[in-house]
Amino acid sequence: MTYVSFPTNKPLDFVAIGRLCIDLNANEIHRPMEETMTFTKYVGGSPANITIGMSRLGLNTAFIGKVANDQMGRFITDYLQRNKIDTAGVVTDTTGAVTGLAFTEIKSPTDCSILMYRDNAADLKLTPNEVQEELIGQAKVLLISGTALAKSPSREAVFQALNYAKKHGAVIVFDLDYRPYTWTSPEETAVYYNLAAEKCDIILGTREEFDMMECFENNESSDDKVTASKWFNHSAKIVIIKHGKEGSIAYTQDDEGHRAKSFPAKVVKTFGAGDSYAAGFLYGVMQGWTLEKSMEFGSAAACIVISSHSCSDAMPTVNQVEDYIERCNRNEITAS
């Protein structure tokens, strides 16, 4: 059963818009930040990570965003290019904005947090007239990510990208990626998230992210099916609600939900799970696989990333994901 039809006559498989930043991941893991002395630098930002994931899986990808005019900005652009991502849509800031930094604290496999430095971040300065219609017109899929809606002019740039994607028939994916530190309140966030979600074909988020979007609805309890069904009155064809290591559920208009188990993992840190899951899942549905197979592929990709030190650099190839699934099926991998 095909739930989403991807355009076939376009040269670019996937373009994402939004956050490009730097992750500084603690080298001394299982320690609080106060005792962490050294960090390894990686490209970060959820939509950037997903695009790197898609490119590693062999798809033809591009990115739309803004980087600082400094060494960090050049590091990011260079890394994207080395990962075969078209950076024609990545513009350089001219106002003195800086690169957002995410210092990650890895206290234990289940207790991780991120300390953000995002004042005057270049990625939020992307303007609507810097979004190239031609690039989106060439793409089968546009992915938007919630954090880019947090501030103007990046907010308007995302809505402009949505207009172009609708006009040219790209499938639109929304990774909710709710990072509270970028917003003033859940109510402000919910207003813009709901406006954007109405235009999207595939919506991916955690239960907590959907709860934030429902903050005006006074729901007694969170019900995944009720949450998903609301979006089928708009543009959505698939709504995925993620539940960490408990797995994920995909809803479509006409059924009860497709459940995917998660695989065991020797977890180093939890962040990056959602980004690798999104890349693996989207790769699967673009190949015409069933939702279950696509979700399992995403879950295995997530396990590889959470068992590694980085998010972007650890994004797996198809062979690596297939190998992971086979090893799990042979019971060669156990949870940490």
Ligand SMILES: Nc1ncnc2c1ncn2[C@@H]1O[C@H](COP(=O)(O)OP(=O)(O)OP(=O)(O)O)[C@@H](O)[C@H]1O
């Ligand atoms: N501890 C775990 N063990 C195995 N698989 C996991 C684990 N945590 C997450 N996953 C897999 O990754 C998928 C996405 O994870 P999760 O629900 O935590 O998303 P997320 O909150 O968006 O991630 P992130 O922490 O990157 O923001 C899950 O559906 C599951 O398949």
Ligand SMILES: O=C(O)C[C@@H](O)[C@H](O)C(=O)CO
């Ligand atoms: O920008 C962030 O919120 C941190 C990201 O850079 C990091 O790669 C991550 O959390 C992945 O989801």
